[in-house]
Amino acid sequence: MRRLLVLDEAGELETVHVRIAAGAAGVSVRTVWRWLARARGGHVEPVYRRGGFTLDEVLWARLEQLGGNVAERHRELERAGDDAPREGRLPSLAMMHRAVREQLREGRVLKATSARRGHVDPDR
Template sequence: MGEGGRLARGVVVRRLLAVAEASGSVSSLHVRVGAEAAGVSPRTVWRWLAEAREGRLEPAARQGRFALDDEQWRVLAEVGGNVAALYRRLTADGSPSPVYMPWLGTLHRVVQRDLGAGRVLEVARPSRNWVEAGPARTDPADIAFADRHAAHGNFRNWARLTAHTLTALERTGRDHPLR
């Protein structure tokens, strides 16, 4: 609720409390009119009145949002963007952390929220079997032949076929596969 919402809440609650003092009770009609003026449901206005009768006229302060600090983002990059691994690392030491540690689902939402807001996750992890990009040496007819007879349009089969082909080419010293 923004600043305008707090003002509306305070005005509505004070007016309804004044009506309650004057007439002894507040009718649901009064509450519906106040709810419409504040832009909330009548149930919310009844809750506001109950809180005001307990002495809390202003709304309770909201807890701040959890956010990962730079050190936690560094750990997340070390584990390759794996949020579950980050959670395991942060909770592994067993010592009570002075900082609030949220649940795993909360960590997932925080990472998604920050990535959606434009934060960049620098994952620097060496990969295996890295093939440098270069000019295509393969004839498109060879690719169509391999897809028809071995890969069948499946990415996993393509990855296996590529790995086996590169290994065979390296072992035999050839630069082009033969049919």
């Protein structure tokens, strides 16, 4: 953020700089613009970086048993309380969805235990 602020004060800040910063931080371009607006107002503080949460083998296996239902897995973690991952901090539902999407994008397979109702397999 400090480098972006220097560019901003010099009048040289462009969208490409913000896009590069957003890609490096793993956030959206809009989020970086919001951070810049806050920083212009004097609110420069460390910001949590996304991407720190991943599903380990135990969480992934239970998610497969639930047929890929991330919301139900999140509710189970809420009810468990003490057994929540990341040193007792329960990730938000959005963060869990993001983590599952990222792991699926990276090639991890989510084997659903039951077929979706009304789903027609195009290969059959």
